[in-house]
Amino acid sequence: xxxxxxxAANGLMLGALYACIAVGFSLVWGVLNVINMLHGxxxxxxxxxxxxxxxxxxxxxxxxxxxxxxxxxxxxxxxxYGIINRVVMQPVLTTLTLTFGLDMIVYNFMTLxxxxxxxxxxxxxxxxxxxxxxxxxxxIVAMVLALALxxxxxxxxxxxxxxxxxxxxxxxxxxxxxxxxxxxxIYAITxxxxxxxxxxxxxxxxxxxxxxxxxxxxxxxxxxVVCVIGGLGSVPGALIGGLSLGFIESAAGHxxxxxxxxxxxxxxxxxxxxxxxxxxxxxxxxE
Amino acid sequence: MRSSAFFIxxxxxxxxxxxxxxxxxxxxxxxxxxxxxxxxxxNFIGGYAGYPSFATAGFFGLGAxxxxxxxxxxxxxxxxxxxxxxxxxxxxxxxGFAILRMKGHYFAIGSISIVEILRLLAxxxxxxxxxxxxxxxxxxxxxxxxxxxxxxxxxxxxxxxxFITMLCVDRSRLGFGLRCIKQNEDAxxxxxxxxxxxxxxxxxxxxxxxxxxxxxxxxxxxxxxxSDAFSILLTLKVPVMxxxxxxxxxxxPILGAWVFVLLEEMIWAKFLExxxxxxxxxxxxxxxxxxxxxxxxxxxxxxxxxxxxxxxLNRLKESR
Numbered sequence: 001x002x003x004x005x006x007x008a009a010n011g012l013m014l015g016a017l018y019a020c021i022a023v024g025f026s027l028v029w030g031v032l033n034v035i036n037m038l039h040g041x042x043x044x045x046x047x048x049x050x051x052x053x054x055x056x057x058x059x060x061x062x063x064x065x066x067x068x069x070x071x072x073x074x075x076x077x078x079x080x081y082g083i084i085n086r087v088v089m090q091p092v093l094t095t096l097t098l099t100f101g102l103d104m105i106v107y108n109f110m111t112l113x114x115x116x117x118x119x120x121x122x123x124x125x126x127x128x129x130x131x132x133x134x135x136x137x138x139x140i141v142a143m144v145l146a147l148a149l150x151x152x153x154x155x156x157x158x159x160x161x162x163x164x165x166x167x168x169x170x171x172x173x174x175x176x177x178x179x180x181x182x183x184x185x186i187y188a189i190t191x192x193x194x195x196x197x198x199x200x201x202x203x204x205x206x207x208x209x210x211x212x213x214x215x216x217x218x219x220x221x222x223x224x225v226v227c228v229i230g231g232l233g234s235v236p237g238a239l240i241g242g243l244s245l246g247f248i249e250s251a252a253g254h255x256x257x258x259x260x261x262x263x264x265x266x267x268x269x270x271x272x273x274x275x276x277x278x279x280x281x282x283x284x285x286x287e
Numbered sequence: 288m289r290s291s292a293f294f295i296x297x298x299x300x301x302x303x304x305x306x307x308x309x310x311x312x313x314x315x316x317x318x319x320x321x322x323x324x325x326x327x328x329x330n331f332i333g334g335y336a337g338y339p340s341f342a343t344a345g346f347f348g349l350g351a352x353x354x355x356x357x358x359x360x361x362x363x364x365x366x367x368x369x370x371x372x373x374x375x376x377x378x379x380x381x382x383g384f385a386i387l388r389m390k391g392h393y394f395a396i397g398s399i400s401i402v403e404i405l406r407l408l409a410x411x412x413x414x415x416x417x418x419x420x421x422x423x424x425x426x427x428x429x430x431x432x433x434x435x436x437x438x439x440x441x442x443x444x445x446x447x448x449x450f451i452t453m454l455c456v457d458r459s460r461l462g463f464g465l466r467c468i469k470q471n472e473d474a475x476x477x478x479x480x481x482x483x484x485x486x487x488x489x490x491x492x493x494x495x496x497x498x499x500x501x502x503x504x505x506x507x508x509x510x511x512x513x514s515d516a517f518s519i520l521l522t523l524k525v526p527v528m529x530x531x532x533x534x535x536x537x538x539x540p541i542l543g544a545w546v547f548v549l550l551e552e553m554i555w556a557k558f559l560e561x562x563x564x565x566x567x568x569x570x571x572x573x574x575x576x577x578x579x580x581x582x583x584x585x586x587x588x589x590x591x592x593x594x595x596x597x598x599x600l601n602r603l604k605e606s607r
Contacts, residue, residue: 029392033392035392035395035396083571086575087574087575091337091339091391092339092391092392092395093333093339093395093526093530094574094578096339096341096395097523097526097527097530097570097574098570098571098574100523100567100570101566101567101568101569101570101571101573101574102567102571103567104563104564104566104567104570105563105564105567105568105571107563107567108560108561108562108563108564108567109564112560112561217519221400221403224396224399224400228393228396257411259407259410259411260411262407263404263407263408263411266400266403266404266407267404269400270385270386270397270400270401270404273386273389273393273396273397274385274386274388274389
């Protein structure tokens with residue numbers, strides 16, 4: 001019983017972080033129809049920036065989070081507005097290859113600037129024990145913040161003017177353009193938001209796990225899996241997908257070992273892609 | 288006519304390399320043949336059928352492991368290579384039925400995941416594959432000069448086989464059907480093309496030679512590990528080579544692979560720290576400056592306006 005509870009608690013924590021990892025990726029895929037290969041690098045970049053701000057400048061990660069999110073928004077916005085927008089209508093082969101090329105550039109300079117040493121922010125907030133389940137406080141903080149960020153994005157998309165414009169572009173680009181929405185700007189802002197979520201999530205991850213630049217592919221893989229499990233381009237979808245993957249990996253990691261837990265995630269994804277490519281929630285609109 | 292003469296001439300030069308140049312050049316020529324064969328293979332599914340497959344490294348790695356394991360059992364050399372070819376072809380045919388129902392983005396993600404799953408399996412199944420420690424393959428006896436020739440000619444044979452297959456496909460019903468599928472799959476289905484079998488055939492063809500090349504590569508370098516065999520970089524490099532030369536053409540993949548490998552060897556291998564960034568920049572430039580590849584480049588026209596124009600909605604509309 002206690003083991004089950006512990007697995008569930010770990011799954012919940014992992015799932016919240018996965019949801020946060022995937023939600024920006026899912027937004028970009030849903031709205032722009034672009035598979036953003038840069039996403040993993042954005043996450044690691046956020047993590048590194050949080051670490052160095054904490055170690056060298058003594059800035060608390062919760063404070064630097066906002067700055068990092070802003071910087072990554074600018075980076076994402078610039079990349080989309082200046083570069084990706086030019087080919088955004090072309091087939092997936094072009095856009096995917098282009099974002100991969102950009103990812104190599106970002107990755108290279110990131111590794112040169114920060115080196116590939118695993119970095120972790122050690123906050124040492126102690127543990128909480130509840131019903132025999134032990135949870136480190138820093139993980140709980142990261143989990144709550146990840147959920148809060150995801151919820152915030154949901155609220156922005158749902159109720160702000162900008163959010164409605166993004167949803168409109170997702171539903172019908174041409175109609176949105178006719179209604180006076182500047183589609184290219186919405187694309188740039190959406191990509192910026194995707195990068196912002198990745199950066200914020202990266203700095204949360206650095207509090208929980210050691211982050212290193214060789215993990216970019218890992219994070220990107222998680223984003224794929226979560227997106228496909230939960231369904232594309234919706235915040236609740238990413239949340240459901242993230243939590244499912246979190247629980248599955250936590251359980252599989254306990255009984256089979258961590259390596260197989262990852263394989264199971266990917267196999268599940270392929271099976272879902274074959275049978276139900278719209279995901280568990282399977283809605284088309286962005287609500 | 289001119290291009291076929293050029294092709295034959297370059298084959299002769301490659302074949303003559305061991306007699307006129309040192310081992311470094313022979314090694315480079317082997318790489319030229321290897322990447323040309325991989326790019327030709329990708330052309331079946333990516334160039335003709337227009338499916339964005341990123342599974343090349345999966346087939347390559349599977350072939351490498353299949354070949355290496357049978358070779359270590361003590362089979363006489365071309366046998367493990369043939370075995371790897373058969374294994375990979377069967378694997379791709381089975382897989383094709385499963386993942387070719389997806390389109391566009393889903394297919395791209397699905398095919399990348401195949402590489403990832405195979406890599407994870409190769410690293411976790413340590414009794415068979417040696418896991419993350421990698422796998423040593425028996426070295427071909429006879430000294431480096433002899434081995435260099437054997438591997439150069441083997442790679443070249445696969446490249447020529449892939450090229451001849453491509454010529455046959457290009458001029459056959461299959462090639463025509465695949466081009467139809469690329470333009471409009473539903474319409475192709477409507478006019479009576481058996482879309483599923485055509486796509487599966489293209490996918491299997493695109494995998495088969497990758498398996499052979501993987502097995503030859505394993506024997507050549509005599510050591511493979513999961514991250515080398517199932518490298519995500521390889522899975523992207525190969526489509527980029529084909530795009531560089533001209534996807535859906537017969538000579539494009541070879542030209543693209545050669546230009547790419549030579550550029551890499553001569554230019555950005557010298558900047559070790561910026562290697563990845565330069566490769567990335569080459570990809571970005573390729574997308575903007577050479578959208579149809581070298582073979583389809585319009586030499587008269589100057590830079591396409593998409594490179595230096597201002598971003599904006601007009602641009603979005605124009606590029607559609």
